[in-house]
Amino acid sequence: MFAVRIHETGGPDVLRYEEIETPQPGAGQVRVKLHAIGINYIDTYHRTGLYKLPLPAILGREGAGVIDAIGDTEVGNTDVGNANVGNADSNIPLPDVPAIGERVAFVLDAPSYAEYALVPAQRVVRVPDAVSFEDAAAVLLQGLTAHYLCRSAYPLKTDEWCLLHAAAGGAGQLTLQVAKMIGARVIGTVSTEEKARVARALGCDEVINYSQDDFVARVRELTNGKGVSVVYDSVGKDTWAKSLDCLSPRGMLVLWGNASGATPPIDPLTLMSKGSLYLTRPTLGHYIATREEYQSRARDLFQWLAEGSLRVRIDKTFALRDAAAAQRYLESRAAAGKILLKP
Secondary structure (H helix, E strand, O other), X not given: OEEEEEOOOOXXXXXXXXXXXXXXXXXXXXXXXXXXXXXXXXXXXXHHOOOOOOOOEEXXXXXXXXXXXXXXXXXXXXXXXXXXXXXXXXXXXXXXXXXOOOEEEEEOOOOOOEOEEEEEHHHOEEOOOOOOXXXXXXXXXXXXXXXXXXXXXXXXXXXXXXXXXXXXXXXXXXXXXXXXXXXOEEEEEEOOXXXXXXXXXXXXXXXXXXXOOOHHHHHHHHOOOOOEEEEXXXXXXXXXXXXXXXXXXXXXXXXXXXXXXXXXXXXHHHHHHOOOOEEXXXXXXXXXXXXXXXXXXXXXXXXXXHHOOOOOOEEEEEEHHHHHHHHHHHHOOOOOXXXXXXX
């Protein structure tokens, strides 16, 4: 098969499109012939070495396709919780023993910049017919992230003010929609007027173009000086300090990404002096650690997609061999939606 691997860390030029042996599934694994592959910022962290991988390594952690081979497994005999996901019309079973030909998606549990991926049988979710492979690959990682951010990391409440950075990005758009389903009031930051239009079209209550306005001053103005209850910050180094200044007393900074670089150490006394603030640095893996929680969040996503209450915007699709160009586009922060690779 062909895959995109790194043999050393660095810029996009270290990505190599090369032919390697097609993997064979072992015990408890299924092989997925990939139809669509999601690109995410975590892929650039692996490429640069911010997050370490044993080398050489296939990049990517999200994909959708069809099971074409199954290793020896007795999945049905394992005690792993609820095995159902669903859509708007009916329950869609995730079979305990996956079958060849099943439409499935996965996230985090296998590298995906390739024509095939080996995935633990217990860590695939079935993709209903109402959801395309492209939408499944586009929504799973970022949609699950949006789900846990708004419902678990800081559970939003109706009419509560929140600040969402990068509101027009792939994950930002989904987080914005989940927050609005809950009934929260969302202030979104963007870098261009085009992205501002995207955020407004998805229901963002107030949009701040931070290339033109001081977002701290605008947040204080919009909230009558009170600040917001939570900031969802995926930008990191360039925004974290000002994000703290947007919070109301006992508010929470949910620092969940590093798009501008890693955040420096934060002195706990800073949190005290700015209003007894809370800080969390979550990651998706801890919020889908059990199969039951994983399936529950995926069930919601696919139901919302099937009924049309959640929209996923695919900004651009690249051929797998052009993964370097795709990552450059991602890092340019020009994308207004999800970026995909196609084998």
